[in-house]
Amino acid sequence: MTNMLLHWTSLLSVAALVTAQNGGAAPPSSTAVKSGAAPSSSPAKVGSTAGHGAAAAAPPPPPPPESGPTAADIKNIDVSYWLGWIWVAFVGTFFVYQVVLHLIRYVRTVSCLNNDKQAYFAIPHHLYAKFKKSLLDAPLFGTRHHREFKLSTAINVGTLPSRLQTLMLVGYFGTNVAFCVLSIDWSGPYSKVAGELRNRTGVLAVMNMIPLFILATRNNPLISWCGISFDTFNLIHRWIGRVVVLEAVTHMAAWMANKVHTAGWAVVGKSIASSEFIQTGFIGTVAFVFILFASPSAVRHAFYEVFLHLHIAAVALAVGAIWVHLKELPQKKILYAVVAIWVAERLMRVIHLLTRNVGKGGTKAEIEALPGDAIRVTVKMARPWTFGPGQHAYLYMPAIGFWTNHPFSVAWSEEEEDMDSLVGDEKGLPMNRQDILEMNKTSMSFIIRRRTGFTNSLYKKADLSAAGRFTTTAFVEGPYGGEDLTSYGTVMLWAAGIGITHQVPHVRDIVARYANGTTATRRLTLVWIIQSPEHLEWIRTWMTHILSMPRRREILKILLFVTRPRSTKEIHSPSSSVQMYPGKPNVQALIDAEMQEGVGAACVSVCGTGSLADDLRRAVRNREEQWNVDFREESFSW
Ligand SMILES: Cc1cc2nc3c(=O)[nH]c(=O)nc-3n(C[C@H](O)[C@H](O)[C@H](O)COP(=O)(O)OP(=O)(O)OC[C@H]3O[C@@H](n4cnc5c(N)ncnc54)[C@H](O)[C@@H]3O)c2cc1C
Ligand SMILES: *[C@@H]1O[C@H](CO)[C@@H](O)[C@H](O)[C@H]1NC(C)=O
Numbered sequence: 001m002t003n004m005l006l007h008w009t010s011l012l013s014v015a016a017l018v019t020a021q022n023g024g025a026a027p028p029s030s031t032a033v034k035s036g037a038a039p040s041s042s043p044a045k046v047g048s049t050a051g052h053g054a055a056a057a058a059p060p061p062p063p064p065p066e067s068g069p070t071a072a073d074i075k076n077i078d079v080s081y082w083l084g085w086i087w088v089a090f091v092g093t094f095f096v097y098q099v100v101l102h103l104i105r106y107v108r109t110v111s112c113l114n115n116d117k118q119a120y121f122a123i124p125h126h127l128y129a130k131f132k133k134s135l136l137d138a139p140l141f142g143t144r145h146h147r148e149f150k151l152s153t154a155i156n157v158g159t160l161p162s163r164l165q166t167l168m169l170v171g172y173f174g175t176n177v178a179f180c181v182l183s184i185d186w187s188g189p190y191s192k193v194a195g196e197l198r199n200r201t202g203v204l205a206v207m208n209m210i211p212l213f214i215l216a217t218r219n220n221p222l223i224s225w226c227g228i229s230f231d232t233f234n235l236i237h238r239w240i241g242r243v244v245v246l247e248a249v250t251h252m253a254a255w256m257a258n259k260v261h262t263a264g265w266a267v268v269g270k271s272i273a274s275s276e277f278i279q280t281g282f283i284g285t286v287a288f289v290f291i292l293f294a295s296p297s298a299v300r301h302a303f304y305e306v307f308l309h310l311h312i313a314a315v316a317l318a319v320g321a322i323w324v325h326l327k328e329l330p331q332k333k334i335l336y337a338v339v340a341i342w343v344a345e346r347l348m349r350v351i352h353l354l355t356r357n358v359g360k361g362g363t364k365a366e367i368e369a370l371p372g373d374a375i376r377v378t379v380k381m382a383r384p385w386t387f388g389p390g391q392h393a394y395l396y397m398p399a400i401g402f403w404t405n406h407p408f409s410v411a412w413s414e415e416e417e418d419m420d421s422l423v424g425d426e427k428g429l430p431m432n433r434q435d436i437l438e439m440n441k442t443s444m445s446f447i448i449r450r451r452t453g454f455t456n457s458l459y460k461k462a463d464l465s466a467a468g469r470f471t472t473t474a475f476v477e478g479p480y481g482g483e484d485l486t487s488y489g490t491v492m493l494w495a496a497g498i499g500i501t502h503q504v505p506h507v508r509d510i511v512a513r514y515a516n517g518t519t520a521t522r523r524l525t526l527v528w529i530i531q532s533p534e535h536l537e538w539i540r541t542w543m544t545h546i547l548s549m550p551r552r553r554e555i556l557k558i559l560l561f562v563t564r565p566r567s568t569k570e571i572h573s574p575s576s577s578v579q580m581y582p583g584k585p586n587v588q589a590l591i592d593a594e595m596q597e598g599v600g601a602a603c604v605s606v607c608g609t610g611s612l613a614d615d616l617r618r619a620v621r622n623r624e625e626q627w628n629v630d631f632r633e634e635s636f637s638w
């Protein structure tokens with residue numbers, strides 16, 4: 001069902017792209033236009049309406065309308081096409097790259113299943129290693145990537161994109177600038193130049209709204225097709241957003257400059273007040289500028305919920321205004337595609353929510369306060385999914401957060417067979433039918449660190465409840481994400497604090513697969529950095545489960561670092577495979593040890609604070625030319 005739906009949205013997004021290609025940017029009559037027969041919705045209007053709509057309220061008579069589209073109008077359509085082809089090329093390139101990566105991983109997995117040496121796969125390919133070291137995994141400058149730039153402890157100015165991301169963003173930005181000015185005759189008369197610039201930037205701004213909207217969606221098939229994470233798409237979304245705002249502002253400025261030039265400021269005001277066309281364009285641009293100023297990282301992180309609601313409201317206003325603004329113009333077809341993308345994605349979310357959570361008694365969540373400012377949320381979903389490692393879901397709890405939803409990694413899931421055995425084991429305890437039915441549902445657990453908003457309310461409510469726990473109705477939207485690490489001979493998982501929720505499922509999955517022979521992994525190391533030993537409580541029962549899994553001793557090693565122990569008595573290593581240390585780890589030394597002892601291809605994955613992620617990134621990059629190692633980072637924010 002979900003797959004079908006996903007497929008369906010994929011098709012829809014493609015359809016949107018195609019619409020943009022065929023119907024949107026160029027109206028169906030584009031060939032007719034080129035041959036001179038201009039129907040009423042032909043691009044001729046792009047120039048004439050935009051030019052004369054304003055003139056309706058302006059005294060100076062406009063030049064007589066031309067009978068067909070001008071060369072400039074046709075150029076605008078060409079440019080939209082080129083932009084569309086650039087997106088197609090981008091997606092195509094990443095898709096091919098993903099297919100090749102998957103093939104390589106598949107071959108590696110299969111050839112390593114019964115191979116404990118895997119020596120061949122430990123050797124990096126020198127060109128690919130160079131590419132990873134200097135582009136793919138490289139921060140923009142030096143070693144700083146994820147660690148946020150902070151003005152004070154409260155305000156952070158955001159993280160820097162990586163080198164490859166920056167190259168692409170600068171490239172896209174440059175392309176847009178070039179497309180905005182391309183083939184405009186700058187020596188021409190003032191009003192002609194301004195008019196051409198105005199139309200071009202307007203067309204491009206609307207065109208760019210297609211990727212802008214696609215990249216803001218959670219249910220975006222391009223995430224898996226391109227292997228680009230939602231975080232990264234979010235980054236691109238923000239930059240394309242800035243491009244759209246700049247183009248819209250230039251569009252309005254060009255119109256204004258021309259108006260002022262020919263008729264003076266007074267007429268500008270009059271046009272905005274009296275012409276619906278100009279008014280809606282003006283409102284759209286103002287809404288865009290508002291969005292620009294309301295969305296920097298500092299604002300987003302400090303007031304996420306406020307940001308989100310204002311953002312959606314301003315987007316709705318902008319789209320509504322542009323809808324009216326484009327009434328007579330062919331570009332309105334692009335806007336249809338944009339709105340269709342938005343509606344389809346929201347619909348997907350609702351369908352996900354309903355199919356997963358409604359009926360069969362609904363989804364119930366038990367919230368439990370844990371030591372160390374954390375809570376455990378265990379949900380029994382009406383219709384759970386088969387959980388895979390690396391997945392996250394959005395939690396809604398109407399009683400606490402109304403309609404707001406927050407993403408959390410699924411840290412554990414208890415499958416039906418476990419539950420069945422539990423029911424069988426539970427001797428002597430009287431159980432009624434309802435209990436058994438309840439027990440039989442798959443449960444999923446989240447560990448949540450208390451922050452200041454929704455998570456704080458949850459914590460406080462649990463803390464004040466009897467026995468430190470309460471039950472409420474919840475809705476779970478997911479699954480999203482997921483990653484497969486089974487093709488690596490060596491897997492090293494790093495977590496700081498709550499980041500452990502991302503790694504526990506990998507540990508469990510790989511240990512289970514090692515025992516049943518379905519993974520290439522021969523060495524699995526978990527490094528967890530916590531502030532105080534009470535944080536161990538968060539996952540104690542799950543760790544006990546993992547430590548008692550068959551053949552676990554042959555593969556799993558756990559290193560715990562306690563940065564702020566209250567006394568040295570707290571630090572003791574329970575066994576040789578679970579070791580505890582005070583203080584911070586020496587990241588490079590641990591990576592080097594793994595390189596010496598590792599088996600085959602390696603993966604270093606991190607989920608935690610920015611400074612840990614940056615240290616690891618540097619340590620891994622230092623060895624990428626000697627060791628076939630991939631670096632993966634999961635950040636809990638965007
Ligand atoms: C993929 C993913 C997985 C995550 N997994 C976990 C997990 O397993 N355990 C855990 O404790 N935390 C996890 N987080 C972080 C968690 O989503 C935030 O801590 C939580 O939403 C904060 O809620 P709040 O209202 O208390 O936030 P606030 O105290 O208001 O803000 C704290 C931070 O959370 C961000 N944030 C707030 N609301 C949202 C939202 N709706 N969507 C995205 N970001 C938001 C803010 O930008 C801010 O940086 C994960 C985040 C992501 C993106
Ligand atoms: C538990 O669920 C399984 C599969 O959904 C079903 O076959 C079984 O009968 C259920 N057991 C109980 C006790 O309800």
Ligand SMILES: *[C@@H]1O[C@H](CO)[C@@H](O)[C@H](O)[C@H]1NC(C)=O
Nearest residue numbers: 508509510512513516517518
């Ligand atoms: C091996 O274990 C994994 C993880 O539990 C499971 O998904 C997979 O189906 C198992 N495979 C076999 C052949 O038993």
